[in-house]
Amino acid sequence: MTTYGFLGIGIMGKAMVENLLKARFSVNVWNRTGSRCAPLVGQGAVQYQTPAEVVATSDITFAMVSDPAAAEALCFDAGGVLAGITAGKSYVDVSTVDPETSAKIAKAIQDKGGRFLEAPVSGSKKPAEDGTLVFLCSGDKALFDDAQPALDVMGKKSFYFDQIGQGAQMKLVINMIMGSMMTAFGEGLALGDKVGLEMGDIIDVLAQGAINNPMFQLKGPQMANGNFSPAFPLKHMQKDMRLALLLGDEHDQPLFTASAANSIYIKARQEGYAEDDFSASFKVIKKD
Incomplete structure (x- = not known):
């Protein structure tokens, strides 16, 4: 039976681990703030004190952290992922x-004999809770x-994409589109509100169109x-x-x-x- 590890018990990670536990998978967990693991331990997860311990006691370890700096720290810091990787x-x-x-x-993982897969997800809290995330994998x-x-x-x-980095690129493209859509949506709601249209009516009309x-x-x-x-x-x-904008600069693509x-x-x-939620961009768009 495969034992899974999970590092990073935030909004997304907590929901993802809960679904693994509901499916009766064996899961080891770690989080920088250890108390966040308590509800999962109550559901059957085993908590460890370092990422290295989770990796060493798991067959496949997942990680969900906030940004590139956090991902590197998780891997390379003392007691981090790399310290637990073996063939x-x-x-x-x-x-x-x-x-x-x-x-x-x-x-770094491969140099120590381990296997690596990048698998950023498309989806936020509700899809994580519902088990309906989309994984964009390469490696x-x-x-x-x-x-x-x-x-x-x-x-x-x-x-699955062939080359390392393509999963990350796909995720940045998708989130760039979503982020741009949200600001355009906010501007539409704000303009409609200014001219006296009910926001609920705008949403209902949008629901009927392409x-x-x-x-x-x-x-x-x-x-x-x-x-x-x-x-x-x-x-x-x-x-x-x-x-995403940095990726555009690297490839001479105006955005x-x-x-x-x-x-x-x-x-x-x-x-x-x-x-706040990323929809809070609406707060700076809508001015009374």
Whole structure:
């Protein structure tokens, strides 16, 4: 029976581990703030004090952390992932990082005889809870196949791309589109409100047309009611927009719309909305 590890018990990680436990998988867990593991231990997970211990006692270890700096620290710091990697151990990073960070971690894992798969996810809190995430994977194909039972529990679809970095690139492209859509949606709701249209009516009309999508129907009513509880924190969306813009610069691809949207997220962070949901970009768009 495969034993899974999971590093990073945040909004996403907690929900993902809960689904693994519900499927009766054996799961070892670690989080920098150890108390966050307590509810999972109560459901059957085994908690360890360092990432290295989780990796050493697990066949396949997943990690979900906030950004490239956190992913590198998790891997390379004392007591980190690399300290637990030996031949036969497998590491799946589901964090959203830049391709260069992913390649750096992959090489370090492989140099110690381990297997590496990058598998950033498309989806936020609700899909994580429902087990309907989409995994964007690249790296060791055999590990992709071996991890499939866990991926199937946590998600509804897993894509595989040949080259390390392509999973990260796909995630940045997807989140760049989503982040830009959210700011355009916010501007539409704000303009409609200014001219006297009910936001609920705008959302209902959108639902009947070609541009309708689940994000508008989920986030729209929450935005109209002033509910910005974080499913995907705004600070993480701004990080992903920044990484996408850097990717565009590297490949000489202008990203005019994404650049404008990123400016809105930066302003929202400056105004204190970093920990709110990324839909809180609406707060800096809508001015009374």
